[in-house]
Structure formats: structure tokens, C-alpha cells
Amino acid sequence: MIQLLLGSAPLALLVLLLCGCVSGGGHGTAYVDPASLSDDWRTKAERTDYAETDRYDECVDFCHRLAAASPFAHYTSFGRTGEGRELPLLILSSSQAFTPDTAHDDGKLVVLVENCIHSGECCGKDACLELARDILITGTRRELLEHVNLLIMPIFSPDSHERFGPYNRINQNGPQEMGWRVTAANLNLNRDFIKADAVEMQGWLKVWTAWQPDLFFDIHATDGGDHQYTLFYSATTGALVAEPVGAWMSETLFPNIIPKLEADGHMPFPYGSPRNRRDPAQGIRTWSIHTPRYSTGYGAICNRPSILVEAHALKPYRQRVRASYAIVQRTLEELNRRPDALREAVRLADEQSTERRGTYGDSGQVVLELARTDESEPVTYRAVEFVYRQSEITGGEIVEYSDQPLNVESKLYDQTRISKSIAPPAGYLVPPQWTEITERLEWHGVEFFRLARTEELEVDSYRFEQVKFPERPYEGRFAPSFTAIPIHEARTFVAGTAVVPLDQQRAKLAVHLLEPEAPDSLVKWGFLNVIFERKEYAADYILEPIAQRMLAEDPDLKREFEERLRADEEFADSARARLNFFYRRSPYWDQKYNVYPIGRLMDEGVLSRLRAEQ
Ligand SMILES: [Zn+2]
Numbered sequence: 001m002i003q004l005l006l007g008s009a010p011l012a013l014l015v016l017l018l019c020g021c022v023s024g025g026g027h028g029t030a031y032v033d034p035a036s037l038s039d040d041w042r043t044k045a046e047r048t049d050y051a052e053t054d055r056y057d058e059c060v061d062f063c064h065r066l067a068a069a070s071p072f073a074h075y076t077s078f079g080r081t082g083e084g085r086e087l088p089l090l091i092l093s094s095s096q097a098f099t100p101d102t103a104h105d106d107g108k109l110v111v112l113v114e115n116c117i118h119s120g121e122c123c124g125k126d127a128c129l130e131l132a133r134d135i136l137i138t139g140t141r142r143e144l145l146e147h148v149n150l151l152i153m154p155i156f157s158p159d160s161h162e163r164f165g166p167y168n169r170i171n172q173n174g175p176q177e178m179g180w181r182v183t184a185a186n187l188n189l190n191r192d193f194i195k196a197d198a199v200e201m202q203g204w205l206k207v208w209t210a211w212q213p214d215l216f217f218d219i220h221a222t223d224g225g226d227h228q229y230t231l232f233y234s235a236t237t238g239a240l241v242a243e244p245v246g247a248w249m250s251e252t253l254f255p256n257i258i259p260k261l262e263a264d265g266h267m268p269f270p271y272g273s274p275r276n277r278r279d280p281a282q283g284i285r286t287w288s289i290h291t292p293r294y295s296t297g298y299g300a301i302c303n304r305p306s307i308l309v310e311a312h313a314l315k316p317y318r319q320r321v322r323a324s325y326a327i328v329q330r331t332l333e334e335l336n337r338r339p340d341a342l343r344e345a346v347r348l349a350d351e352q353s354t355e356r357r358g359t360y361g362d363s364g365q366v367v368l369e370l371a372r373t374d375e376s377e378p379v380t381y382r383a384v385e386f387v388y389r390q391s392e393i394t395g396g397e398i399v400e401y402s403d404q405p406l407n408v409e410s411k412l413y414d415q416t417r418i419s420k421s422i423a424p425p426a427g428y429l430v431p432p433q434w435t436e437i438t439e440r441l442e443w444h445g446v447e448f449f450r451l452a453r454t455e456e457l458e459v460d461s462y463r464f465e466q467v468k469f470p471e472r473p474y475e476g477r478f479a480p481s482f483t484a485i486p487i488h489e490a491r492t493f494v495a496g497t498a499v500v501p502l503d504q505q506r507a508k509l510a511v512h513l514l515e516p517e518a519p520d521s522l523v524k525w526g527f528l529n530v531i532f533e534r535k536e537y538a539a540d541y542i543l544e545p546i547a548q549r550m551l552a553e554d555p556d557l558k559r560e561f562e563e564r565l566r567a568d569e570e571f572a573d574s575a576r577a578r579l580n581f582f583y584r585r586s587p588y589w590d591q592k593y594n595v596y597p598i599g600r601l602m603d604e605g606v607l608s609r610l611r612a613e614q
Helices: 056-069 100-105 123-136 199-211 243-263 295-301 317-337 339-356 435-443 507-514 540-553 555-567 569-573 575-585 604-613
Strands: 002-006 013-017 029-031 073-080 086-092 109-115 148-153 215-221 231-234 268-270 272-274 284-286 306-311 366-372 377-390 397-413 416-422 427-430 455-468 481-493 498-501 599-601
Touching: 056 073, 056 086, 056 123, 073 199, 086 123, 086 199, 100 199, 109 123, 109 199, 109 317, 109 339, 123 148, 123 215, 123 306, 123 317, 148 199, 148 317, 199 435, 215 295, 215 317, 231 317, 243 268, 243 317, 243 339, 272 397, 295 306, 295 507, 306 317, 317 339, 339 507, 366 507, 427 435, 427 507, 435 498, 435 507, 455 604, 498 604, 540 555, 540 575, 555 569, 555 575, 569 575
Parallel strands: 109 148, 109 215, 215 306, 231 268, 284 397
Antiparallel strands: 002 013, 002 029, 073 086, 086 148, 231 306, 272 284, 366 416, 377 397, 427 498, 427 599, 455 481, 455 599
């Protein structure tokens, strides 16, 4: 049986034909009976009984063919990888809203499903190719586009996908060969959402800011221990995400889709692991705290539900693909059933960000970090039988899992509290020389304007103390730790300084980028490491007479110096430290050393004036 679909936007007319392949006028398309689907429309995974997965070229070819065969799909690329491959994006829209502008105009929800951020974890890619085929070619899921425009990134990290081989995922049960974890530039994209060092992430941010998806999936496969579950899911539902969005996830989305996934036989569970692996009865701790370097934390501070899916790597590949398919399908069904619920949650969250500068509730504070609480609720944890035995290799004990289920009455620790928050300024001032920072503000869609002329402005800011650097890089960066001491001073900001007002949709994101104490702030990622370097020095024979004069002229300073000599042996033994004591207090000292160059503009009136004069 072949169905003919006539007309374009919206899907208006379905004509059922008994036989034959008929191409209708306009944007007509013929649906193919799933029972007589040719191999052209089956993924390599399907053709090989899930032993293998498509290579990058095959995947892109499949996407091209979907787009050529259906008027409701469009293939495009959102950039290039380090090695020069296209970053593929397949857009599904029954109203042919294939650009951000047309998608926003037609009022449907925009859903982004991103796969292969870790390319060895490719179940989402196969799931999405199958789903796109079922929507576009067989039409068996075509109703999923009624209220949704669907963006599919089948392979977010193509270079790593093509570092293809059988030895890339030691902890994973198939397919026979798969991609690698990190980009060709050795960057882990799932730590890169804030710093955006990878060209792939820079492309992703263009999609994110242009389309502003209402919901975002990031599909992985797990590492870690064995259990019965096929599918873990996770999202930031605590105070880091706007209340209407968090409430939609915990009250509408998960209560509606999880029972359906269970009924489908997929065994979903919140992403987490036993607090004590030897005794799951002691409780299961979920991994519900995600800082914005991860997809889930990043989406949260942009007021969007960001759902992490982790198919269980030890389950057969078919099961992982089907489970990944099912959670996307069930979510899209829910969105089509009640599209206004998410639309309203997102609209309200954005409105609150704009009006309250990203502050949470009545607190006047922006949430920077969450911590777990000791609250728990009873849960039956579906483990598998295990024993610990002596290892001949290590001499220690090693776990050995069986394939027998072990259901344990346990407790789920899933609650969070705010552990760090801050009262935001009216706006931030970023001097124009810090181009890597203003560039990232643009990439992240944070709005700012430039100072029309040089201004002396009163600002809050920070002086950094106890600055330490790690011995080794992390994601290619030497990320400092420090204590940020608040300061208030008048500073000169030159014309061209970026003024970042916080009465905007991306207010929380701006705070997380620019507030040093935020867990993934740009200064913590090492974007301002040069401010921690001393660039000017004093010769000791020049400083000596200056120090003598300061001692002679200031009895308080003399007392402080002598006190320090008595109390601090290390100081007393160091000629350099003793001279620096005076250097730091002299007008020759670099006043910008260890000082945050970004200002917190506290005065709303001044912000309004600057905005008017831009
Ligand atoms: Zn992963």
C-alpha cells in the first residue's frame, strides 16, 4: 500500500491509494509500505542485524536521499570539522520551515536531537536515521511533525566518527566497529559547550542561537557498571534551570513518557549509580548536577529542557538503538499531544530571564552551582547479581557480574540545593582587547552593545588571590583556581568596550560566562590567564632606597613590616619577598596584576544612559 500526500504546509490532505507509486502535484510525496521497504531505506545497522553501523559518508548519503525523496526534509551543513568534513544537519518540517525564520514564524516547537558527540556511542545516529525514515518515507511516524520541526544532527563529531575501528569502546557491546570519543583536535565536545574551542562546537552554537530549539536531546552510551536498565536519562531539574521549564520536565514530560517506555520494554532509569557499588541498598545517586560545560547544564542556563540519554553500553546494539529511538519518539508524541505546555514554559522562562536578569524566584540571586542533598525516596533498583573475587592481576578485588537480575530495595538520591549564587549586576563591561571573550559572547547569542566613547565608570569587580595553576592541561587549557575578592573602584573603559546588559533572554548564560565564581566561567577556563602574569619588575638596587624612604615616612608601615618579619619566617628569609612588600605598596606596582578586567556595572541609570548613547 502506498499513500500519497498532497500539498505542502500544513499537511492538509492524505489520499490513500490502493497500489502503485504516484507522485502528486506540488510537493506530493509517496509513502512506502514498511513491509516492502527496500534496502535503500534501511540503515546498515538494520541490514546487518545491528552488527554494523553506517560510516559517515553512508550516513550523509542517507540524509541526502531522505531530503531528495521527501518534500518535508532538507539537508544542510552547519560548518566543517577540523579535518574539513561537513557537519550534517537534517531538518524535518511538514510545513517546510527549513530556516530558523520560517520555523519561528510557523509557530511549531523546534526540537534538536544531537548524536555522536562521542562518536563511538553511535546508537542515537542509527535511531534518528530510522526515525527520520519512518517519518518521511514510510510515513508511519509522520504525525510527529504536526506540531514539531525536528533538527537532527546525526553525527556531531564526524572526524572522530571516522577514526573508525573495533577497539574504540572497550566497555561497549557492539557494533563491530565504531568511532572515537574526541575530535581530531583531541577535544571532548561534551566539555566544550561554554568555552567552544572546537570548530564543531562553534558550528553547533550557530544552530543553537539561530534556531533556539525548545528542547534538546544529547544521545550517548554509558560507561560504568552493569545493571538491568537499557536506558538512562538525565536533565537538570534543580534550581539551575528556570522553574517553568524544570516543572514541565518533572511534572509533564517524564511522568508521561517513562511509563510508556517501560511498557515498551525499555527499562529507563534516572542516570546514576549506587553510592556503594558493593551494596546498592545503600542508595542510588543520580548524576543530576551538570555544569554548563555539558549539554544538560548548558541547555538549563538557556532556559531549555536538555535531555541526556545514555543507552546502556553493555546491552546489545539493537536494544540500545531501539531504546534511543523510543525516548525521542515518545517525547515527540508528548510534544504533539500538548505543544502549548512546553511552548508556554519556555516563553515564561525567557520572559523571567529578561525581566529578572536571570535571578531565581524572589531571591534576587542567579544560581551558580548546585549540591546534592541527603533527601531520598524509596526505589527498587534493578541490578544484576555480582560477586567480588580476588584479582590475579592486581591482587585486589574485582567485580564479576552475572546475567541474573537482582532487584534491590534502595533509595534514590536525586534532590539538589543551591550551593552558590550571586546577585547580578545591571550589566558587565568587557574591554575590547579581550576579543576571545567578546567573540564567545557573540557565539553564545549574548546581546551586547559597544561604548560609544571612553568613559570613567564606578564598577564592582574582583581581585584574585591564592591563584594556582594545575600541572597538566585539561581540555587543552590550564584552568586556574583562585579566591575572588570583591572590589569597588572607578575605572576607565575605552570606546568599544562591550556592555552586556542582563535584561535579556541569555542573562543566566552571560552571568555564567562572566562571573568568575561560576563553575565554568571564562576566567576559570583560562581565557584570562595573562592577567595572572607579572610583566614589569623592579631592580633591587632601585627599590632599596624607595623602601628605606617608605619606612622612614610611615610608622604604621614600619610596624606592619616588623610584625611580618617576626611572624613569617619564610618572608623574613626571602630578600625578594621583603622588597616586594614595599614594591606592592608603591605607585610603581602594576595595579592590573591579578585584577579582573571585566567590570560589574551596578547602576541601572548609568546603564540606561550608555544604552541611549551607543
Ligand atoms: Zn558519551
